[in-house]
Amino acid sequence: MSEANPILSCHGVSCLTGGRRLVADASLELAGGSTTILIGPNGAGKSTLLKLLTGEIKPAGGEIRIAGEPLAAIPAWRLACLRSVMAQHARLAFPFSVYEVASLGVDGIGRALTRQRREAIVAESLTAAGVIDLAGRRYQTLSGGEQQRVQFARVLCQLEAGRSIAGRQVLFLDEPIASLDLCHQLALLDMARSIAARDVAVLIVLHDLNLAVTYADHLVVMDQGNIIAQGPPAKTLDDALLRQVFKVDLTLSRAPAPGLPFLLPQQHRGRPAA
Amino acid sequence: MTLVAPTPAMAATLTTLIASRRRAGLLAIAGLALACLLLTIVAIGQGAIPIAPGRVAEILMARLTGDASLLEGRDILVVLNIRLPRVLLGLLVGAGLAVSGALMQGLFRNPLADPGLVGVSSGAGLAAAATIVLGDRFLAGTMMKLPFAALPFGAFCGGLITTLALYLIATRGGRTSVATMLLAGVALGAMAGALTGLLSFVSDDRQLRDLTFWSLGSLGGASWTKLSVVAPIILPLLLTMPLLARGLNGLMLGEAEAYHLGIPVQRIKALAILLVALAVGASVASAGMVGFVGIVVPHLIRLSVGPDHRLLLPLSALGGAMLLVGADIVARLIVVPAELPIGIVTATIGAPFFLWLLLRRTSLIDV
Numbered sequence: 355m356s357e358a359n360p361i362l363s364c365h366g367v368s369c370l371t372g373g374r375r376l377v378a379d380a381s382l383e384l385a386g387g388s389t390t391i392l393i394g395p396n397g398a399g400k401s402t403l404l405k406l407l408t409g410e411i412k413p414a415g416g417e418i419r420i421a422g423e424p425l426a427a428i429p430a431w432r433l434a435c436l437r438s439v440m441a442q443h444a445r446l447a448f449p450f451s452v453y454e455v456a457s458l459g460v461d462g463i464g465r466a467l468t469r470q471r472r473e474a475i476v477a478e479s480l481t482a483a484g485v486i487d488l489a490g491r492r493y494q495t496l497s498g499g500e501q502q503r504v505q506f507a508r509v510l511c512q513l514e515a516g517r518s519i520a521g522r523q524v525l526f527l528d529e530p531i532a533s534l535d536l537c538h539q540l541a542l543l544d545m546a547r548s549i550a551a552r553d554v555a556v557l558i559v560l561h562d563l564n565l566a567v568t569y570a571d572h573l574v575v576m577d578q579g580n581i582i583a584q585g586p587p588a589k590t591l592d593d594a595l596l597r598q599v600f601k602v603d604l605t606l607s608r609a610p611a612p613g614l615p616f617l618l619p620q621q622h623r624g625r626p627a628a
Numbered sequence: 629m630t631l632v633a634p635t636p637a638m639a640a641t642l643t644t645l646i647a648s649r650r651r652a653g654l655l656a657i658a659g660l661a662l663a664c665l666l667l668t669i670v671a672i673g674q675g676a677i678p679i680a681p682g683r684v685a686e687i688l689m690a691r692l693t694g695d696a697s698l699l700e701g702r703d704i705l706v707v708l709n710i711r712l713p714r715v716l717l718g719l720l721v722g723a724g725l726a727v728s729g730a731l732m733q734g735l736f737r738n739p740l741a742d743p744g745l746v747g748v749s750s751g752a753g754l755a756a757a758a759t760i761v762l763g764d765r766f767l768a769g770t771m772m773k774l775p776f777a778a779l780p781f782g783a784f785c786g787g788l789i790t791t792l793a794l795y796l797i798a799t800r801g802g803r804t805s806v807a808t809m810l811l812a813g814v815a816l817g818a819m820a821g822a823l824t825g826l827l828s829f830v831s832d833d834r835q836l837r838d839l840t841f842w843s844l845g846s847l848g849g850a851s852w853t854k855l856s857v858v859a860p861i862i863l864p865l866l867l868t869m870p871l872l873a874r875g876l877n878g879l880m881l882g883e884a885e886a887y888h889l890g891i892p893v894q895r896i897k898a899l900a901i902l903l904v905a906l907a908v909g910a911s912v913a914s915a916g917m918v919g920f921v922g923i924v925v926p927h928l929i930r931l932s933v934g935p936d937h938r939l940l941l942p943l944s945a946l947g948g949a950m951l952l953v954g955a956d957i958v959a960r961l962i963v964v965p966a967e968l969p970i971g972i973v974t975a976t977i978g979a980p981f982f983l984w985l986l987l988r989r990t991s992l993i994d995v
Binding site for chain 1: 631632633634635638639641642643645646649737738739874877878880881882884885887888889890891892930934935936
């Protein structure tokens with residue numbers, strides 16, 4: 355992990371809404387080739403931090419830089435080449451087809467590309483997200499999980515189209531596997547890692563601690579608007595943190611081969627509520 | 629470098645799918661454009677003095693090529709001075725209303741949005757009613773000099789003021805809330821309706837008759853002068869469609885997502901709102917309150933070719949133009965020698981269609 359030259363860096367970033375501090379003094383760096391996973395309980399400020407880093411909301415203080423430039427100074431279309439974002443819920447107002455939804459990713463910033471190239475990007479992204487066989491279907495007729503994978507395909511399209519303009523890119527995924535079955539959860543996270551392997555900085559918000567530990571190069575733990583801990587997953591997550599942040603009294607175990615921590619919620623059953 | 633290559637079979641299926649969609653889109657545009665041209669020629673021929681479509685085409689060609697030898701006879705006067713401006717006004721107002729409807733629906737991400745629904749038409753209507761009723765009393769001097777300009781100008785101001793009020797009410801910190809805008813639109817529309825009612829209450833018999841006829845809509849007063857006032861206001865909307873289409877497609881995902889895609893969301897919204905206010909104001913001023921064009925046409929187009937705005941906007945323009953010119957033929961022929969107000973025709977077609985849409989909304993809109 356090239357800590358020395360991160361693609362995105364943020365220092366002392368905070369966000370206030372109605373006197374409440376949603377994110378306080380957050381600092382982190384996202385490096386190319388590395389998958390960062392952000393975990394934390396509900397309302398910890400994960401999505402708000404993501405919105406700050408994508409430029410959707412302006413921070414009350416602190417500094418965010420992408421590829422060395424201050425985020426606030428980058429115009430929207432160039433920002434779209436530098437980073438691609440998959441939000442939590444995406445609902446469509448009109449019955450677009452799956453192909454049209456995915457194409458939205460290349461229609462804007464891919465205008466300079468040839469039509470053949472744009473169509474190839476969409477085909478590859480639909481394949482990568484495992485939804486190419488749904489291409490002709492209406493988005494609304496799909497299940498929640500299928501819709502989520504179509505959105506993933508759209509985000510991949512944008513990333514691929516932006517590649518021709520910006521060499522260093524960031525991929526943001528906010529709870530991308532919330533509606534997926536286990537097989538597709540693993541497939542999506544595998545795909546996210548293989549995108550990271552192409553020197554993209556990947557930031558994922560996840561709730562499943564076992565998957566977070568398995569897929570993260572760098573784990574970031576948030577609670578009540580603060581970044582509580584960050585680092586390699588094996589060193590970051592421990593029993594004390596689980597108790598303090600997630601309010602569960604569970605003991606981490608170690609998986610045999612890579613020595614990664616894992617959690618069995620079975621321990622919790624039958625215990626009186628804390 | 630490829631991400632994941634699709635299997636050749638899948639890639640071929642996808643290519644076929646894209647090609648067939650593109651063909652369908654081009655075919656629809658070409659087909660509607662041709663149909664619109666034919667309807668225009670037929671419409672020019674209809675009326676108290678029937679003129680054969682062939683003769684109409686001949687006269688139009690002669691006018692276009694400047695061939696003066698053919699330009700004599702009574703039918704030439706009828707075609708060039710009476711029917712042509714009327715049909716052109718119908719095409720322009722129909723296209724403007726349908727595109728305004730499609731833009732509003734895209735902007736609000738709500739398939740039931742329409743300039744009539746969010747109060748823009750009512751605001752323009754109130755201003756026009758005020759011009760009719762109060763104009764005589766307070767603007768007598770000006771009205772004498774500019775009788776044709778006072779009504780369009782008033783209606784346009786009314787439409788713009790309503791739209792700006794809506795925008796100001798619904799925008800906080802640079803972001804426009806669609807829900808607030810819809811609700812505020814309903815309230816503003818009701819207010820404008822009440823004030824228009826008050827105006828008709830205090831108006832005299834002649835004004836009341838003017839008001840009634842005008843509020844039901846008509847293309848009857850069309851002239852080249854009127855057209856020269858209306859065209860420069862509606863045409864910018866029609867010419868800007870390609871610029872707005874891509875942005876509106878992105879907006880279908882939501883404003884945050886559109887921003888992530890690199891779309892200048894606030895600029896697109898402001899431009900669309902301004903153009904709609906202009907077009908609706910000009911339409912209301914020149915043809916009165918013509919309802920349902922903005923909602924029926926875009927829905928029909930979506931049903932046949934899908935919701936992609938790059939097709940939806942130009943096809944809506946063609947469809948709206950055809951609907952209004954077609955409705956005008958009906959309005960002129962059904963009670964000869966009198967004329968039915970065109971708003972009655974469009975509402976008679978539009979309202980049942982709208983109800984039918986609501987009944988089958990699950991398959992169409994998914995809200």
